[in-house]
Amino acid sequence: MSAFEVFPYDIERLKAILADKSLSDPEQVAQKVHVQYFAEYLVAQGASTILVEQCYVDHDFLDDFAAYYVKCFREYARFCTRLHFFRNAFAADDFRASLIGSNPGLTVTDLQRG
DSSP, X not given: OOSEEEEEOOHHHHHHHHHHHTTOOHHHHHTOHHHHHHHHHHHHHTOOEXXXXXXXXXXXXXXXXXXXXXXXXXXXXXXXXXXXEESSOOOXXXXXXXXXXXXTTSOHHHHHHO
């Protein structure tokens, strides 16, 4: 599994990612109030790209995991997924190249601005 995935932004893609990463029914995810909020907010912000960061270590999530999920009979992952949204349109190969400094068309500064 790659450390990250990159997708063009659209609300249907976001719904699919949220359903997949939360192990939820896509129909239930689509009905959530926060999905409608995201749809409006991300369009207003000009989101073009979703970066999905896999196996993210979040201290707040680990606190919740230790307090609740570790006691469940069902097994839950102790890592979470983090989503980043960018105005810049780019693909996974572009992002990977920018990480090692070999993509002058997509710099860290470009990503921070967008």
